[in-house]
Amino acid sequence: MTEVRLTAWARGRVQGVGFRWWTRARALELGLVGWARNTADGRVEVVAEGPEDSCVRLLELLRGGDTPGRVDGVVERWSEAKGGSTGFVER
Template sequence: MSARVFGVVQGVGFRYRTMGKAGELGLTGEVQNLADGSVDLVAEGPDARVRQLLDWLNSGGAPGRVERVEHSFSDAEGTFGDFTAR
């Protein structure tokens, strides 16, 4: 899954909490801040667990204030060894 998260999501621990949640779910990928104040992430793993991460992003459990999440699903490429913040 590729996702872009909009709202107040920088300077609030969003990347590190997302890394922790992805780790709990056994996902690989990366999360990074973008210059426009949004956050970009890629998550790979079992479909049900990727969807759990997406649900968490939209639940109010993520830090900051998520206004919207734009996402798309594609086949995993297997390029990540773990889940990191950039």
């Protein structure tokens, strides 16, 4: 299975609503490592590494409408996994 890195930026009402905690829980369920953090412009940046199908599923969940708050859009970037992360943390 190909290991990949997904970097996704969620915009909408995603800060202060439990979005990073929810993202962490979904990522851990999928066996992914990485982090989620608030950005200064009001978005949440998510970096997840692991099997490509698990990263695709996380992206689907981020866009799925069952997240805390309100997601107006998600932009993603795909790259090779860098490794070195353990667990999934809120930053």
